């Protein structure tokens with residue numbers, strides 16, 4: 001077993017490696033920080049030799065060369081499993097298509113259905129046993145590799161080693177080519193400062209959290225703000241079970257809030273599937289025995305979550321209607337992000353003993369086109385909006401005006417509870433809408 005010898009045999013340049021790609025192929029770029037950099041550039045340079053190469057990726061944090069090279073999308077056709085702000089902007093310009101998914105299903109999509117001609121990922125350097133670590137993106141990495149006809153790994157020494165869990169690495173014997181990159185800096189996400197409204201919402205949620213709870217924080221400004229305020233609270237012995245590992249967890253850990261001590265699943269370990277945030281967060285992940293990276297079909301499985309007592313899930317949304325339907329991913333026909341893990345975490349938090357699921361949102365937003373304040377609570381979701389969470393799974397909704405527990409509530413109770421947490425300027429209009437829908441009882445009261 002001479003892995004060094006095997007490494008030398010498989011080592012090539014990015015330019016040579018991408019020669020395996022043919023017109024019509026499906027190429028997989030993986031998610032977030034696993035996306036290739038040198039290989040992307042080398043593939044883009046082959047533009048005039050190739051047509052109809054379909055690329056799948058997701059939550060891209062760097063601009064993609066294959067997209068920049070071909071705005072006509074004749075040579076390269078990019079698709080994303082979950083829009084980052086960059087991909088949202090590409091989609092607005094007709095340069096990226098969304099692939100609908102509940103994130104937990106992604107490994108199954110590959111194992112059961114999808115073709116992958118070539119998988120090209122960024123990974124950490126090989127260890128002395130011949131393994132390459134998937135680093136900040138476990139998620140579906142292993143499943144994609146299982147389906148790929150050809151696997152090319154791009155080594156970046158700056159990627160940290162993420163301890164597993166499961167499925168956090170791949171052996172040199174399973175791969176075809178290795179490319180050594182120039183070790184580009186890792187892209188980072190800056191988290192926004194919490195607003196006064198965010199703090200009001202966070203306060204309401206924190207009141208509902210007990211010591212020794214396990215916390216899931218979803219993507220977006222508000223869940224992160226809640227995490228940061230937990231770090232300033234009196235809560236203790238908290239635990240991590242999440243899809244996305246974000247800076248708020250590091251802040252909580254630095255404040256001594258995270259021990260994972262009383263967790264009844266993965267005791268002593270914070271479980272996560274992918275990570276994006278600051279460089280300090282990436283350093284925290286590196287060889288951290290208190291963290292365990294897992295594939296997405298483990299972290300996002302509501303059956304796993306059901307066994308975690310006191311699981312609190314905190315996610316955000318774009319709009320909700322007065323029956324409790326949530327869109328967390330679209331504004332009308334505009335795809336903003338994706339379903340991701342939201343519905344699973346909503347279900348999992350509810351199934352967990354003493355668990356709770358929160359969808360939190362500012363009651364209003366400023367419409368960029370008109371500059372006017374609009375309510376996020378609406379009578380009807382706009383035409384073409386995609387329902388991320390059906391009303392049947394709604395648990396707690398939280399705005400700066402209060403909290404509404406919708407579980408098991410009838411239509412008229414929902415209308416009352418949801419309108420109660422809408423911005424006062426919009427309550428009258430929402431009540432009229434509820435009356436029209438026949439779900440407003442004469443005894444309903446709104447303060």
Ligand SMILES: CC(=O)SCCNC(=O)CCNC(=O)[C@H](O)C(C)(C)COP(=O)(O)OP(=O)(O)OC[C@H]1O[C@@H](n2cnc3c(N)ncnc32)[C@H](O)[C@@H]1OP(=O)(O)O
Pocket residue numbers: 085088216217218219220221222242243244315316317318319328329331336337338339340341342345365368376
């Ligand atoms: C990751 C896990 O652990 S799994 C579970 C979590 N996953 C999910 O919840 C998936 C779906 N949720 C999400 O993607 C996010 O929580 C969001 C999009 C709902 C909120 O994320 P944030 O980053 O706080 O959103 P932000 O306020 O920056 O808005 C994002 C975009 O949507 C637009 N937007 C937000 N709300 C609205 C609205 N009500 N109407 C129209 N557009 C809106 C914004 O203008 C912005 O667009 P821009 O980039 O062109 O400026």
Ligand SMILES: CCCC(=O)O
Pocket residue numbers: 059082103219243244338339340341342
């Ligand atoms: C990138 C975030 C994926 C999710 O929302 O689940």
